[in-house]
Amino acid sequence: MIGFRHVSLTLGDFALQDVxxxxxxxxYYVIIGPSGAGKTVILEMIAGLHLPxxxxxxxxxxxxxxxPPEKRRIALVYQDYSLFPHMTVEKNIGxxxxxxxxxxxxxxxxxxxxxxxxxxxxxxxxxxxxxxxGEQQRVAxxxxxxSEPEILLLDEPFAALDPITRERLIADLRRVHRETGLxxxxxxxxxxxxxxxxxxxxxxLDGRLVQEGPANQVFETxxxxxxxxxxxxxxxLNGVVAANADGLASIDIQGRSIVAVSDACPGTAADVVxxxxxxxxxxxxxxxxxxxxxxxxxxxxxVSFGGPLTEVYLNAGFPIVALVTRQSAEDCDLAPGMSxxxxxxxxxxxxxxxxx
Amino acid sequence: MAQTLVLRDRCLVSFSLLxxxxxxxxxxxxxxxxxxxxxxxxxxxxxxxxxxxxxxxVLTMGAGANAVAILMIFGVPLAYVLARTNFRGKGLVETIVxxxxxxxxxxxxxxVYMLFMKRGxxxxxxxxxxxxxxxxxxxxxxxxxxxxxxxxxxxxxEGFEKVPVHLENVARTLGASRFSAFRHIVLPLSAxxxxxxxxxxxxxxxxxxxxxxxxxxxxxxxxTLIYYRFTTSGIKESSTVAFVMIIACFAVFMTLRYLSRFIxxxxxxx
Numbered sequence: 001m002i003g004f005r006h007v008s009l010t011l012g013d014f015a016l017q018d019v020x021x022x023x024x025x026x027x028y029y030v031i032i033g034p035s036g037a038g039k040t041v042i043l044e045m046i047a048g049l050h051l052p053x054x055x056x057x058x059x060x061x062x063x064x065x066x067x068p069p070e071k072r073r074i075a076l077v078y079q080d081y082s083l084f085p086h087m088t089v090e091k092n093i094g095x096x097x098x099x100x101x102x103x104x105x106x107x108x109x110x111x112x113x114x115x116x117x118x119x120x121x122x123x124x125x126x127x128x129x130x131x132x133x134g135e136q137q138r139v140a141x142x143x144x145x146x147s148e149p150e151i152l153l154l155d156e157p158f159a160a161l162d163p164i165t166r167e168r169l170i171a172d173l174r175r176v177h178r179e180t181g182l183x184x185x186x187x188x189x190x191x192x193x194x195x196x197x198x199x200x201x202x203x204x205l206d207g208r209l210v211q212e213g214p215a216n217q218v219f220e221t222x223x224x225x226x227x228x229x230x231x232x233x234x235x236x237l238n239g240v241v242a243a244n245a246d247g248l249a250s251i252d253i254q255g256r257s258i259v260a261v262s263d264a265c266p267g268t269a270a271d272v273v274x275x276x277x278x279x280x281x282x283x284x285x286x287x288x289x290x291x292x293x294x295x296x297x298x299x300x301x302x303v304s305f306g307g308p309l310t311e312v313y314l315n316a317g318f319p320i321v322a323l324v325t326r327q328s329a330e331d332c333d334l335a336p337g338m339s340x341x342x343x344x345x346x347x348x349x350x351x352x353x354x355x356x
Numbered sequence: 357m358a359q360t361l362v363l364r365d366r367c368l369v370s371f372s373l374l375x376x377x378x379x380x381x382x383x384x385x386x387x388x389x390x391x392x393x394x395x396x397x398x399x400x401x402x403x404x405x406x407x408x409x410x411x412x413x414v415l416t417m418g419a420g421a422n423a424v425a426i427l428m429i430f431g432v433p434l435a436y437v438l439a440r441t442n443f444r445g446k447g448l449v450e451t452i453v454x455x456x457x458x459x460x461x462x463x464x465x466x467x468v469y470m471l472f473m474k475r476g477x478x479x480x481x482x483x484x485x486x487x488x489x490x491x492x493x494x495x496x497x498x499x500x501x502x503x504x505x506x507x508x509x510x511x512x513x514e515g516f517e518k519v520p521v522h523l524e525n526v527a528r529t530l531g532a533s534r535f536s537a538f539r540h541i542v543l544p545l546s547a548x549x550x551x552x553x554x555x556x557x558x559x560x561x562x563x564x565x566x567x568x569x570x571x572x573x574x575x576x577x578x579x580t581l582i583y584y585r586f587t588t589s590g591i592k593e594s595s596t597v598a599f600v601m602i603i604a605c606f607a608v609f610m611t612l613r614y615l616s617r618f619i620x621x622x623x624x625x626x
Contacts, residue, residue, distance in 0.1 A: 049525050076525065100531045
């Protein structure tokens, strides 16, 4: 439906370089990356607000460069809501339909429908300046949906909202996506949103698209250390592949060996990445474990954020971060200086050769 | 802020005293003239009723308004382009916009005269079809337009720049062409700055003297009339005309300022 083919664009100091991806009809496509990576520019390019310096943007398989934003049927919602401050909620929502010169009865009916869907009936005659962030965001999304676009672009839609409002909006969006089959492209720097909403996703770092694919695949099998760091792999260790037997590689890390499922060749420098949640801690000796990797380690710090989980920092000759429930941390009296056994399954570890 | 608080703030008090010097100068000059004029009220009434004086004031204000109307047609597009685009040589274009601001008024007058005189580059073809700039109303309007243009263009541009480009982008994705987005979003949201630009430009146009007399000594705008009376009849005659003009200007600009309250009002907390 939307295709970027080797798209490059320079805007002042910022450059988007050789970006290619495809978004299919009905996708909930999430573009993640840190602030300033070029995510918003990609959305604005889909909307037709910037044309590429090089490469091609296809919509429905055809080059879109000659199609101005107003003819693309692609709606855009910015993080700052961008409601028209001189118009009431009603006029804001009806703006697109009025621009398309639809009959007045149709406009009125559609506005009523959307006000009801988003619980905004009582705000009909209010001006945006008098409303809260969450209310404004709902108006912005209602306005975007009013003229029934084929694609909805969302720029960090939840960033400025409190948790309760965010949950409600996420529920609204999921319903819209499910009921209308609308293609949604969302930009975010928050990983949690990605896991919950996305069908496919792309990681953008520094103006380049570094990985693209089904969301859980990108999340579980990052192809580079930078992506691993960004999708929240807490443990990233540098080592060298010492041996590989039938797809089971042992990687030498500061004198100790980690075994992982990988086809990396012996002799290559590689990063070993795994999630803190995949590390199991054993306090008593001789506890059974089927994990291939077992390391004696000393706890260096125990950090609790007040939630149900506690982070445990370990020294096993190299640093490891583990995640345990707060309950078990308390039951086992985990404290700095304590010796424990840390185990990690070979299948939970990802090996990324240095060149990637 | 409560008044007592302001009085306790030493920084604000000293700033007010320093700033008061400027206000004081204007107030003193006006009072000085007013006191002298009020000593002979019948004379003021007689001058105010003088057809020549009335015609001249109407001519000055009318030509100024005419210049502003033309500025709107050409200045709004220029201001929008300057606000929304970046191009090579933009700095040069901006300098050109500001030139009339920096030039001595006689130089501005000379530039306008050489272009619009009977044998001028633009004046000549118009002269041939019977349209005169020299010593005629169009000459006054052109001179006013030239000196007032930077005030209008810069003010309108500032207004356009204040409208977030995101609003325009959203309007376009909702189906508005660039011109529709300009008309429905940008223009209403910058109405106040455009209005202020119109007032500045008009005020500047009304106040022009040197540039106007070089191309059109006649018909006499108010500055020319005052200068003429000053050189032929002395200070008493000219100062009374000046007094009448001050009152007219004061009334008009107070009204315009008051009206600006109702223009482009919206809650911009968004």
